Amino acid sequence: MITPADLPTVRVVLRGPVDLIRPASGRPVRVEVVFDAHVPHDVEGVVRPFARLRRYNGTPGSFVSLGGPLLTERPDSWKAAAWTGIYPADIRAVSPHVFSPYEYLPESGPGVPHRITGDYSFATAEQKIFALEGRGIHGYGREDGLHDGRLLDEIARLRAAAAAGILLMPEGFFVSRHLPRWEVRQDHRDRDLAVLELADHTPRSEEWSFRADRFKAALQSLQDAPFRRKEVAGELLHWDAGLAPVQEEDVVRLARTRAPDLIRWRGVSPDLLESRFVHDWHDLGNAPGIVAEEGRPGAERILECALRMLDHRMGFESGGIAWRAFRDRILQEGVALPVTAPAPEARP
Numbered sequence: 001m002i003t004p005a006d007l008p009t010v011r012v013v014l015r016g017p018v019d020l021i022r023p024a025s026g027r028p029v030r031v032e033v034v035f036d037a038h039v040p041h042d043v044e045g046v047v048r049p050f051a052r053l054r055r056y057n058g059t060p061g062s063f064v065s066l067g068g069p070l071l072t073e074r075p076d077s078w079k080a081a082a083w084t085g086i087y088p089a090d091i092r093a094v095s096p097h098v099f100s101p102y103e104y105l106p107e108s109g110p111g112v113p114h115r116i117t118g119d120y121s122f123a124t125a126e127q128k129i130f131a132l133e134g135r136g137i138h139g140y141g142r143e144d145g146l147h148d149g150r151l152l153d154e155i156a157r158l159r160a161a162a163a164a165g166i167l168l169m170p171e172g173f174f175v176s177r178h179l180p181r182w183e184v185r186q187d188h189r190d191r192d193l194a195v196l197e198l199a200d201h202t203p204r205s206e207e208w209s210f211r212a213d214r215f216k217a218a219l220q221s222l223q224d225a226p227f228r229r230k231e232v233a234g235e236l237l238h239w240d241a242g243l244a245p246v247q248e249e250d251v252v253r254l255a256r257t258r259a260p261d262l263i264r265w266r267g268v269s270p271d272l273l274e275s276r277f278v279h280d281w282h283d284l285g286n287a288p289g290i291v292a293e294e295g296r297p298g299a300e301r302i303l304e305c306a307l308r309m310l311d312h313r314m315g316f317e318s319g320g321i322a323w324r325a326f327r328d329r330i331l332q333e334g335v336a337l338p339v340t341a342p343a344p345e346a347r348p
Contacts, residue, residue, distance in 0.1 A: 002047055004066050009038035010168050012097040013132070016158040017108060018151060019115040019122075028114045028122035028310055033151075035131040036094055037159040039166040040066065047169065050243035051212065055180055056197035064153050068164035069106065071174035078103055078175070094132050103175040104165030105158075106338075131155050137212075179181040179247070180234070182218035184208040184225055187209035194227035197235025206258040207329040211250055215237050221332065251333050255299035256291045258326060261308045265323070268313060277312060280305035300335040308333075 008186045011096040018033050049062040063072045078100065091098060101108035114122045129151070165176035180200050185208065198216055202207035210218035215236055222230050262268060270278050282304045283290060290298040310327045 001065075001067060001312075002214050004040040004068075004167075007040040007042055009163075010041040010097070011036055011095045011100060012039055012162070012166065013091050013095045014099045014101075014104065014158065014162050016101050016155075016161075017112075017131075018154040018158070020150060020154075021116060022123075028117045028119065029125055030114065030122055031125040031151075033129045033131060033155055033158070033159065034091065035155050036133065037162040037165050039168065041168040042170065046171045047167070048240070048243060049238070050240045050245070051179065051236065053180060053198060053212065053346065054136055054235045054237060054239040056195075056199050059091050061180070064169075064174060065243070066164070066167065067202050067227050067245070069104075069176035070179050070245070071165070072177045073171070074103065074173040074175045091132075097173070099162070099166060099175070104162045106161075106165075106176065178210050181212060182210040182215060182234075184218065184222050186227070187259060190229075192228045194222060194225045194230045196222040196230070196234075198233045198236065201345055205325070206254055207326045209250075211247060212236055212243075213244070214250065217250075217332070221329070224328070232325065247301070250304065251335055252291055253300040254295055254333070255302040256307075260287045262309055262323075263307055265313065268309065277309060280309055284309065303333070303335050336346065 013034065014036065016033050018031050019030055021027070021032060022029050047064050047066070049064050051063040052097055053063075055061060061072050063070070077307050111120075113120050167174040176222050178200065180198050181203060182196055182333075183203050183205070184194055184196050185204060187195055198212065208221060210221070213236065219232070222232070263281055268281065270281055273281060283302060287302045290302060291311050294301075307327065310323055310330075313323075318321050
């Protein structure tokens with residue numbers, strides 16, 4: 001596999017958030033830093049895409065991997081939003097290529113907690129800090145007391161993220177972006193229509209969501225969906241399994257993201273459950289940690305716990321219909337089979 005170290009580089013300018021503590025007050029603050037970095041440049045087009053697709057709205061896409069984040073074509077709308085503020089001439093003199101944080105950082109935006117305190121409540125500095133042309137920290141918007149070793153370390157971290165999350169190809173820049181997923185959803189205008197979409201957005205419902213290379217499984221869910229009319233929007237045009245990086249399996253994702261929700265179901269708490277389900281309750285609550293430590297075997301065990309809990313509760317809970325799709329998906333994945341529950345225990 002080609003790595004960033006195998007390619008020459010091109011200089012770019014980026015905006016990025018740095019979280020610091022004001023020395024005078026001890027209060028957390030987030031500062032925007034404008035800095036330069038060198039990102040890989042595939043001059044000869046030697047990096048081959050592992051996937052080519054057409055999204056539900058007709059937008060084409062190619063995805064490549066250099067061992068880090070998945071990279072795809074930079075949307076034109078992102079280019080226009082890359083730089084807002086003063087001193088555009090000074091920035092363009094360093095590099096004509098300017099990038100926003102969400103184009104190379106896995107997590108960015110106002111919803112990300114402060115990296116030091118972990119809190120969501122903190123100040124945002126009005127002025128920017130500039131670190132350009134290899135001259136260290138200089139330029140406009142200096143805030144006394146914020147230029148310390150942590151600031152330099154954070155800029156180095158952002159430069160490394162940019163080098164992994166941006167690639168210049170012959171056809172243009174590729175930036176970090178999640179691979180689209182298939183999802184079965186009800187059309188918002190036609191309630192009798194179910195659509196299987198290949199889309200970038202976060203799935204509305206994990207039990208109806210599938211990895212891009214699992215079209216057959218997604219199509220089976222569409223065919224089983226209780227709607228009169230069904231359509232497919234999008235297409236996976238090419239998939240090279242030899243080039244594709246290792247991705248999270250749908251079984252693992254389902255156990256990690258959806259199974260823990262079961263413990264918030266009314267009546268699903270240790271003091272209301274029979275003892276034979278208490279262990280399942282604890283495993284469901286710890287599902288993300290179990291999956292992280294055990295991988296797929298742990299995910300299968302979590303989904304088996306989920307199926308037992310579902311079959312137990314759905315027998316006498318009218319609200320169980322809301323979980324029917326989750327139960328059906330577990331069975332579709334073939335990781336667990338419904339088991340006839342033993343007779344209920346005598347309760348004091």
